[in-house]
Amino acid sequence: MIYVVEAQAPKNLQLTRFLPPTPLRLLLDRNGTNLAAKVEFESFNRQLNAVNRHTGSKLVNAVQQEVHAILTQAEEKVVSEARAVIDAARREADEKLGAELARLEALRAVNPNIRDDEVEALESNRQKVLEHLDQANWRLDALRLIVVTHQ
Numbered sequence: 001m002i003y004v005v006e007a008q009a010p011k012n013l014q015l016t017r018f019l020p021p022t023p024l025r026l027l028l029d030r031n032g033t034n035l036a037a038k039v040e041f042e043s044f045n046r047q048l049n050a051v052n053r054h055t056g057s058k059l060v061n062a063v064q065q066e067v068h069a070i071l072t073q074a075e076e077k078v079v080s081e082a083r084a085v086i087d088a089a090r091r092e093a094d095e096k097l098g099a100e101l102a103r104l105e106a107l108r109a110v111n112p113n114i115r116d117d118e119v120e121a122l123e124s125n126r127q128k129v130l131e132h133l134d135q136a137n138w139r140l141d142a143l144r145l146i147v148v149t150h151q
Contacts, residue, residue: 002025067145
């Protein structure tokens, strides 16, 4: 399964500099064990053979209940990974935008040409970015069913 972590926000907030649409890969076996860290995508992909549409449809129907159970397990497992990505993006945004704000305030202390509304606009922007990052979510983007046969 490929999940995508993303946040929706107005373009002027430039949220993708902190949280671009980020894919998370899960490779669950029938027991719900995530093998993604142990199995590299490319090498595994080369070992797979596609089946025709008719056979694929029969396979999906035969294992439909197992697939639903695995999807439920995947939803539980992706939460911690997605939260980690979102939290890292939030920390980065808070750090960078906080530093910009501190720099502008320090500049205002020595330069009277820096207006209060500039500082307020930057603080407002920072708050909006953090709020939208708090609302970030993830979605299932792709599902690949791999059936192992012993030949």
